[in-house]
Amino acid sequence: MDMERNLRKTTFRLYPTPKQEVALQSLLRSHQQLYNAALEERIDCWRKTGKRLSYADQCKSLTVLRRELPEWAEAANCSSQQMTLRRLDKAFAAFFRRVKAGQAPGFPRFKSLQRFPGFSFKTHGDGWRFTPGADWRHGTLRLLGLGHLRARGQARQGGDVRASDVLHRDGKWYLSLTLDIGTPQRQRTSNAAMAFDWGVETFLTGVDHAGEDVRLDNPRWWQSEKDHIKELQQSVSRKRNKRSNRRRKAVQRLSRARAKTARRRLDWAHQQTAKLARHYALVATEELRIANMTRSAAGTMEEPGRGVAQKAGLNREILDTAPALFTSLLRCKVLETGGEWVEAPTRKLKPSQRCPACWALAIKSLSMRMHACAECGHTEPRDLASARVVLSWAMGTHHGQELAGIGTRERPYETPSSAQQRVE
Ligand SMILES: [Zn+2]
Incomplete structure (x- = not known):
C-alpha cells in the first residue's frame, strides 16, 4: 500500500432543504445531460470519421461549450463537469477492454435521470467544501450556489479531504468523501x-x-x-x-x-x-x-x-x-x-x-x-x-x-x- 497517500472513503447522508433539493436535482440533470451529450458526441464522431474521441478531446469540447453557451458554464463547476466526462471515459475504457478480451459487453448507454448515479468534485475548495463536526461526527457540505447542506454520518478516522461524490439513490442524497488519513492509528494486540x-x-x-x-x-x-x-x-x-x-x-x-x-x-x-x-x-x-x-x-x-x-x-x-x-x-x-x-x-x-x-x-x-x-x-x-x-x-x-x-x-x-x- 502507498504509505504517503492512505486514502479512505466514507459516506454521509445529505439533508437538503426543499429549496436545495430543487437545486440538487437540476445540478444532477445538468450532469446527466452532459454525460449523454458527450456519449452522443463520441458516437457521432465515430460514425462520421471513424475516429475515437479521447477524454482530452471531450474536455476541449467542454471548454468551447462553456464559452459559447453560458447556461452550461452556469450549470455546474468546470472540474466537476470534467469528472463526468471522466466517468464516461471509464465506461468506454471498460467496454474496449472487454471487447479486446473477447467478451461481448454492452455498449455504454444513455442514462435516464433515475439511473444517473451522481456527480463528483476533485480539489477540495474548488466549488465545494466539507466541514466535519467534532470527532468527524456529522458535518456540513458547502456547495457553490446552494449554500450549506446538513450531512449526517461518522468517519471512523478523520483526515485531509481530497475528493467527493454526491450520489443520488432511491430519492436520497449521499456524500462520499475521499479522505487521506495519513498514518493509521490502529494497533494490533497479538502476533x-x-x-x-x-x-x-x-x-x-x-x-x-x-x-x-x-x-x-x-x-x-x-x-x-x-x-x-x-x-x-x-x-x-x-x-x-x-x-x-x-x-x-x-x-x-x-x-x-x-x-x-x-x-x-x-x-x-x-x-x-x-x-x-x-x-x-x-x-x-x-x-x-x-x-x-x-x-x-x-x-x-x-x-x-x-x-x-x-x-x-x-x-x-x-x-x-x-x-x-x-x-x-x-x-x-x-x-x-x-x-x-x-x-x-x-x-x-x-x-x-x-x-x-x-x-x-x-x-x-x-x-x-x-x-x-x-x-x-x-x-x-x-x-x-x-x-x-x-x-x-x-x-x-x-x-x-x-x-x-x-x-x-x-x-x-x-x-x-x-x-x-x-x-x-
Ligand atoms: Zn494426506
Missing part, C-alpha cells in the same frame, strides 16, 4: 497468523498458526432479511401493471429494504474485519477468484457445462455472502496495522485439492465437502483443509518440501513460537 477460506455453512472458515479453527458465522439476521427481500421481490412481480401506483410503491419498498440490508452488511463487515486485523499479524487467503468461481458453469443451453447444479447453488452462496467486499476491507485493515497480507497462488498451489498433512494432490469435486486423503488417511472438512494448505504455504512450513514451480514464500513474518526458538 498470530491465520488463513481462511469461504465457508458454505459458515461465513468464513480458517485455521490459525496453532492449528486451531477460526470460524465466523453468518449473523442471525442474515437469513430473515434475505427472506424479507424475497417476499418484497415476489410482491413486485405479482403486480403486472408496470405503470400502477401499487407496483411503484412495491418497487420503492424493495429498494429501501435492499439499501438497508446493504448498509447493515457493510457495518458488520467493518466490525468483523477490524476484529480480525487487531488480532492477526499475518492473514493468508487464496488469490481472489470470485470472478472465476461465479462465472457460470452452465456453458450454453446446447452444451451445458459440468456440475451446473452444484455450481449454481455455490454461486448463489458466494455472491450472497459478499466475500469480495469482506476481503478488500480485511486486506486494507491488515496492512494498516502493519500486518502481512498474503495471497496464495491458487492455480499452482491447488489448496482445495491438496492434503494439508502429506501434501498429496487428489481431485475433489465441488460437492465433496470432506477431505479424506487416500495417501495418509488424513480427514477433515474441506474448507478447513484448504485453509490449512494456504497457511502452511504462507508460513513456509510445509514440511520443507519444495513445490514444483511454487517455491517457498519469502517472509518477514515469524510465528510467535519460531521467534521464541530463535531467542533461546
Whole structure:
C-alpha cells in the first residue's frame, strides 16, 4: 500500500432543504445531460470519421461549450463537469477492454435521470467544501450556489479531504468523501497468523498458526432479511401493471429494504474485519477468484457445462455472502496495522485439492465437502483443509518440501513460537 497517500472513503447522508433539493436535482440533470451529450458526441464522431474521441478531446469540447453557451458554464463547476466526462471515459475504457478480451459487453448507454448515479468534485475548495463536526461526527457540505447542506454520518478516522461524490439513490442524497488519513492509528494486540477460506455453512472458515479453527458465522439476521427481500421481490412481480401506483410503491419498498440490508452488511463487515486485523499479524487467503468461481458453469443451453447444479447453488452462496467486499476491507485493515497480507497462488498451489498433512494432490469435486486423503488417511472438512494448505504455504512450513514451480514464500513474518526458538 502507498504509505504517503492512505486514502479512505466514507459516506454521509445529505439533508437538503426543499429549496436545495430543487437545486440538487437540476445540478444532477445538468450532469446527466452532459454525460449523454458527450456519449452522443463520441458516437457521432465515430460514425462520421471513424475516429475515437479521447477524454482530452471531450474536455476541449467542454471548454468551447462553456464559452459559447453560458447556461452550461452556469450549470455546474468546470472540474466537476470534467469528472463526468471522466466517468464516461471509464465506461468506454471498460467496454474496449472487454471487447479486446473477447467478451461481448454492452455498449455504454444513455442514462435516464433515475439511473444517473451522481456527480463528483476533485480539489477540495474548488466549488465545494466539507466541514466535519467534532470527532468527524456529522458535518456540513458547502456547495457553490446552494449554500450549506446538513450531512449526517461518522468517519471512523478523520483526515485531509481530497475528493467527493454526491450520489443520488432511491430519492436520497449521499456524500462520499475521499479522505487521506495519513498514518493509521490502529494497533494490533497479538502476533498470530491465520488463513481462511469461504465457508458454505459458515461465513468464513480458517485455521490459525496453532492449528486451531477460526470460524465466523453468518449473523442471525442474515437469513430473515434475505427472506424479507424475497417476499418484497415476489410482491413486485405479482403486480403486472408496470405503470400502477401499487407496483411503484412495491418497487420503492424493495429498494429501501435492499439499501438497508446493504448498509447493515457493510457495518458488520467493518466490525468483523477490524476484529480480525487487531488480532492477526499475518492473514493468508487464496488469490481472489470470485470472478472465476461465479462465472457460470452452465456453458450454453446446447452444451451445458459440468456440475451446473452444484455450481449454481455455490454461486448463489458466494455472491450472497459478499466475500469480495469482506476481503478488500480485511486486506486494507491488515496492512494498516502493519500486518502481512498474503495471497496464495491458487492455480499452482491447488489448496482445495491438496492434503494439508502429506501434501498429496487428489481431485475433489465441488460437492465433496470432506477431505479424506487416500495417501495418509488424513480427514477433515474441506474448507478447513484448504485453509490449512494456504497457511502452511504462507508460513513456509510445509514440511520443507519444495513445490514444483511454487517455491517457498519469502517472509518477514515469524510465528510467535519460531521467534521464541530463535531467542533461546
Ligand atoms: Zn494426506
